[in-house]
Amino acid sequence: MLILQSIILGIPQGALYGLMAFGISLIFRTVGVMNFSHGNAGMFSAFIALTVFLLTQNLLLAILCAVIFGILLGFLIEKFLMRPVKHLSHGGMLIITLGILMILEGLAQIIWGVNPFSFNELVSGPPLMFTLGEDGLLILPLNDLLITVISLGITILLAVFLKVTKVGIAIRARSQDEVGSKVVGINTNMIDGLVWGIGISLSALVGVLIAPKTTVTPTMMMNMQLYGFTAGVLGGFTSLYGSILGGIILGILEKIVGIYISPDYQLTIILLIIILMLAFKPSGLFAKKFEGRV
Amino acid sequence: MLRVENLSVNYGHVKAVKEISFEIKSGEIVSILGANGAGKTSALFGVSAVVKSKGKVFYKDKDISGFTTYQRVEKGIILCPENRRVFSGLSVEENLKMGSYLRGNYQKNIETAYRMFPILKERKKQAAGSLSGGEQQMLAVARALMSDPELLMLDEPSLGLAPVIVDQIFKALVELKRSGMSILLVEQNALKSLKISDRAYILETGRIVHSDDAKTLLNDEKVKKSYLGI
């Protein structure tokens, strides 16, 4: 019973991890950069949403603004920070994303301070309840259900976009061969900017969806980013759909650890999984071979 | 059609191409020959702006030196790069679709492509990475043709292909020329490419050391011995 409840509570959480991982993987696969500022970019967008909401009291508008801001931020990061070092060194790109991480945190502290703000859920209302057998009662909060639907919906939408649209195919082409994509006439800089934009807007979305639970603070997405990495590692960064699956597995696992061991060790155990996974099966749970992109 | 003046390509401190000038007239096939590492690929990369270069490039008497790769593609300058560079995770069909990303009528051209390389039609749903080397080369050539090139540049298109297929490709090139396309060809097989070329440039350590009509070059003993290995 308990385990079923963990799964039910784990899935919405995991869907968000998956969305996080999806963005990170998309950027990594296409541009070759592991974005360590991913979480904080989402955090900053959540603050934008918060501000818009405080001004307009319109939650949908707030979320929309956050997502648009995420796209813009992604474009800017690509254009001004990543492009100059694109072909130089991985170390350099890594350190730049760490720098962005720090800057966004600092900026958020200046603008909004360090005190947490609460943020509204998408829907409020009594949770769905199911009775099972004698005294089994499963609880599914309405908001969680909506989060799951949105996450999966967005994922499917993106998957379709990448699969059938011309630009989507171009993104995949760019991720496989930069020279090849240039010579067929793909504007690779534009594609890279777009990918950064999409990736970060996903983090923005995760930021506003998780905000009711974490509250809005400059460090709200720190753990989310780690979970995103973990989900990515589980799913294998080279497979986009693996990311979502990895996220959901992780979400369930997390709840199980929390219930059966202790919430205190939740993060530690999850993080050990990352390390072991990376060490012994860096290609992820689902991929057949490791492409070893550094 | 295309005029290149003092083109230089550097990789850090390696000077791959040193101030070369050459031109391709409308409807010509021009070859660039040279040993390994002479800078042929780099020169083509320079012309299509895949790498940064110095010097001027004129296309139909318009200075396009500042153009990016895709802007040059838009104008009809298409490179079929060395080592195929197909998108291995995309299907054959998707690869061809990308060929007409900016130019060319996909529906019309794909028919032509499949007619030219029937094997590609058989494999159209298959990932390009699972094709054999030769098939991938065919795909690369077909992909380049998808965009209706005005000036087609091919970098070693016959690499790894069986002689029959090579003949087929060369025959196709002659036909494309007849239909009005200008072609810049880089080939290891110098003899074969000279035979279909109008003119040729010989590149040595980044410099053009010789240029002439293909026929003259074919009959020049010294050139034959030192550059063509015949």
Place this chain on the structure above:
Amino acid sequence: MNMKKALIVLIIGVLLGVLFINKSFLLMIFSLVLIYAIAATGLNIVSGFTGQVSIGHGAFMAVGAYTTAAMAMDFGTPFYINILAAIVLAAFLGFLIGLPALRLKGFYLAIATMAFGVAVEQLFAAIEHFGGHIGMRNIPRFFESDFYIYLLNLVFFVVLTYVASLILHSPVGEKYKMVRDSEVAARAYGIKPSRIKLNAFIVSAIYGGIAGALYSHTVGYISPPDFGMNTSLNLLSMIVIGGMASLEGGMIGSIIITGLPFLFSRGNIPMTLIFGALLIVFVLFFPQGIAYGLKLLSMKYLGRPWALLVRKSWSRRAEDGKYVTVNGKKIFYRQQGNGPAIVMIHGNFGSHRWYEKVSSIEGYTTYIPDLVNFGKSDRIDNVSIDTYADFVKGFMDQLKIEKAVVVGHSLGGAVSMSLAFRYPQLVSKLVLVDSAPVNGLVTPEENFPVLEMMKGNVSLLRNSLKGIMPACEDQKILSEVVKDALLMKDECFSENARALSRYDYTELAERYKNPVLFILGKKDMLITHDMAENTLKNLNGRLEVLDHVGHSVILEDSQLFKKLLINFVNL
């Protein structure tokens, strides 16, 4: 860092402490700067020198800090035992995490180390006994006095930096760098990259552990966030800003990252913002960090007065030799012996002195000039190989030398080729000693700043010249040719190198039919075997390769050179 430098740093440190002995607050900051410098130096060993970027190094500090604190408070054991335990534990943890993580590359390693850092932080926060999120308080401090605490930290810093320099200069340290530069190449030398990386990781873990232990007893209270993500990122910022792969980098970075916050009144601007911005600016614009910049500045300017002094006194010194005037310019030369003429032409940074040991050739007269712009000869404006050669021609005309064997070393080789190919009647035989090749010698653009620096830096010049005569053991002649080099015209430090890239005698060479001997040292770093062969392609010549010498056989094995020369001229 050698023993001497270590002592100097120690003394300066003590003086600084004494200066502020009454300012507890400052001494505390100094201590923190030292502690973080130790941790950053450790991180630099694995990230800067071995190329494995780690963003979880705060964890090792945590292990060190909690170990000593817990031992001191639970068992009351003395510090020297506690710190040993801290070292062992940090090393063990480094081993445990490094073993799997270091199989990963680049971004994956970064993820793993980040996860590790956060995991350790969370773990300590979850342990009741260690005070959970609040941490531990009232940890016994080393001493009552902040001054003594500072001194202790200073000693640790100096000793650990010294040890780091020993490690980095040892064979293992060389392997670190090889692995960083290319794992493939390192493998080719029989090095196991994974083992070397693990080794570096453990060393750096130990540094982190020690820093953490010092932190515990310096500050007196610890909590998990003290060693969390932020600390790890700060450590990384320190080495990026201070200088990756530089021993001073950790200290410089620590001064900026640890010291800077105290400059700003608290709560004004968050430090993460400034550090993040610095991090990006440095990666984009100064990837080698401040240490490198400082080194460059000191190389450029610090040694300049000394170089000027040396140059001035040396140029005043009387030299035994004669002058002859060519085109209105005085040319200094030495002449020795009787018989047919041999003219010997020195190379770039050279002078007549380079031939001092080979100037007496039985049965011949040797003429050894300082080229214009070099040594004691006059200066000219137009720097080119052909101009130099024209002056040599004028020199021969003035001295009524109708025909000579011409010997040219390095740049002098190019000059003699120009002479021989354009005036074949003047040169009966040509000897090229590690000569610049026939089609010019291109100096990579990045070397020019170094060439310029040599003007003002005697020791740099000395090391460079020493580098091109590896087998030369005569220190006296070395220091004399160094001073001679300083006499060269200022502009020529760069211009000569540029002139060397501006000629191509490949076609001219066909006009010279007389015998040519090309002598090449196998250890020559400037002239390759291919260049020598290419030079001889259109000449009637022979290549003599000498295994045991570098660029300058005339100084490295003058007897052998003499023998080769005599054989060749008497042929």
